[in-house]
Amino acid sequence: MDWLSDHAWVPWLAVAILLGTAEMFSLDLVLIMLGVGALVGMVVALADGPAIAQILAAAAAATLTLTLVRPPLVRRLHSGPDLQQGHDKLVGLQAVVLQEITSLQVGRIKLGGEEWTAAPAEPAVTIEPGVTVEVREIRGATAYVVAVPDPS
Structure with a gap:
């Protein structure tokens, strides 16, 4: 002790x-x-x-x-920047339309080197092939997009 x-x-x-x-x-x-x-x-x-x-x-x-x-x-x-994982990290990225997108029919886009099914994020819109779009939301395997205004 x-x-x-x-x-x-x-x-x-x-x-x-x-x-x-x-x-x-x-x-x-x-x-x-x-x-x-x-x-x-x-x-x-x-x-x-x-x-x-x-x-x-x-x-x-x-x-x-x-x-x-x-x-x-x-x-x-x-704290710090929100960590985006999975499909969330694709929201806000730009893509190119490969197949016409309408409110009645899904089309295809090239996003991050991959082809995705795409639908318009706004109703009654048609987006032609070759147009640059921005991804607003991903639901399932479909990207909901809006056309990016032409800079010229």
């Missing part, structure tokens, strides 16, 4: 290392905040603080980091 009372910082360090390692698997930023609390407990132990002071300091640090540090970190990590 003498060794443990002389080296009270060792269990705190071990707990901090275990929590840091476990955080690598959870990636939720909770365990790392608890690990910070354990490191604060270790610092108090290194300063020869009593066990109750170590526990209170560790609990206070963990609580503060969980309530004040973690939320902005999580917001920052989850």
Whole structure:
């Protein structure tokens, strides 16, 4: 028991290392905040603080980091440009009409090197082959398009 009372910082360090390692698997930023609390407990132990002071300091640090540090970190990590996946990334791209598109009959477009079934995004519209169109929406395997005004 003498060794443990002389080296009270060792269990705190071990707990901090275990929590840091476990955080690598959870990636939720909770365990790392608890690990910070354990490191604060270790610092108090290194300063020869009593066990109750170590526990209170560790609990206070963990609580503060969980309530004040973690939320902005999580917001920052989850912010940024929206990740578009699948068909969503095709919306807004331009394509060329290969087969006439009308409101009564679907046509074909060349979009991103692939042929797609296409329908007009607006009612009662006919789009001739060779016209550049913009994809407004993808539903199933059909792209809903509008003609892009000719720049000239």
